[in-house]
Amino acid sequence: MNIDDLVKGIAAGERRALARGITLVESSREDHRAQATALLAALPKEREALRIGLSGTPGVGKSTFIESFGMMLIAQGLRVAVLAIDPSSSRSGGSILGDKTRMDLLSREKDAFIRPSPSQTHLGGVARRTREAVALCEAAGFDVVLIETVGVGQSETVVAEMSDVFLLLLAPAGGDELQGVKRGIMEMADIIVVNKADGDLKPAASRTCADYAGALRLLRKRPQDPDGFPKAMMVSALQESGLSETWGEVQALTDWRRANGFWARARAAQARYWFEQTVKHTLLAQLEAPKAKAALSELSDLVAQGAIDPTKAAQDFVAQLER
Incomplete structure (x- = not known):
């Protein structure tokens, strides 16, 4: 190549x-x-896209929201890239990678790029190489990069380490205020979007939005947030209502962070984080070398036989790697 x-x-x-x-x-x-x-x-390093991370439980309508949101952005003259992370089977290792088929309209747009990728059992809701894929999309001149996580629950916080704004999508009747103050993903969210606020679900969506708005006020204020953030909003991706308001809030938040130096600081902190993560992965990759695998297998057998303590065996193995 x-x-x-x-x-x-x-x-x-x-x-x-x-x-x-x-x-x-x-x-x-x-x-x-x-x-x-x-x-x-x-x-080229001079290009910079707005990176938006999206997470939410399965069935909340992430793909529908992304398609409607992406189509709105393209109508405004923006180029949009979507990196959709699909869960991989822990048994076969395979992934369905069907996100693109659920964004039929968006996938036809010349100013859109949709790339489903397998998580390969990588924890945190994103694939191991998603950060590099984001860098490629930026270099290709896309204005907005949407990063859709696997969608498995409250531990999906890694996406916040590669995005400028983090949206958490919730379904109507998705929990009360006590649910809202749970640590983890709630503390990372910049905007909580209550989707499916239409039809018979609209009253439930209104109550859920109010519950989470109240819960967010109980959380400690973050220095990188202006007054009023993080906040909760209602959206109907199906009826395309609330999308422009969400985009307006995203722009207001990013403008404030740029003006007050938090944007550059966050990008620098993310670069440091991914450098440290790459070092860790590189060290772990040494375990796959034939010599290391042989030593690991030998010591594992000794531990299983009770001939050596697991802690001592681990220390001996690390000592062999350092030689």
Whole structure:
């Protein structure tokens, strides 16, 4: 693969080149990892997209919301990329990757790019290489990158480490105030969006929105938030109501953070976080080397036989790696 040609294609906004680039950075092959590192280093760094993370429980309507939200942004002249993370089976390792088929209208737009990726059992709601995929979308000139998490519950906070604004989607009657003050994902959310606020569910959506608005007032104020944030809002992705208001709040929040220096500080902190995570993954990758696997297998057998204490065996194994 010619990295220079790939960089030129991505910089020119070619969707085919972008798709090939994401496939390359997601590959675990050793030769591909070296090429991916070269690709990321050669990308233009001056382009910057607004990164919006989205999470929510399965069935809350994330795909419908993203399609309606994305179509609204494109109508305003913006280019939109969607990185949808699909859960991988812990048994077979496979993923359905069906998110693109649920965004039929958005997938036809020339100013949209939708890429489903398997989580590969990576925890935190995103895939291990999602951050690199975001960088590629930025280099391709997209104005907004929407990062849709797997959607498994309150522990999906890793997406907040790669996004500028974090939206949490909830369904009507999704919990009371006590549910709302739970730690974890609630503390990371910038805007809580109560979806499906239409038809018979609208009164329930109104109550849920009020409950969460009250719960958010009980949380400690964050320095990176202006007055009124985080906040709860009602949206009907099906009827396309509340979308422009949500976008307006996202813009108001990002404008304030830029003006007060929090945007640049958050980007710097995220870069530090992903550097440390990459170091950890690189060290863990050493365990897959043949020599390390042989030593690990031998010590595991000794531990199983009771011939050596697990703690002592672990110390011996680490000592062998350091030699």
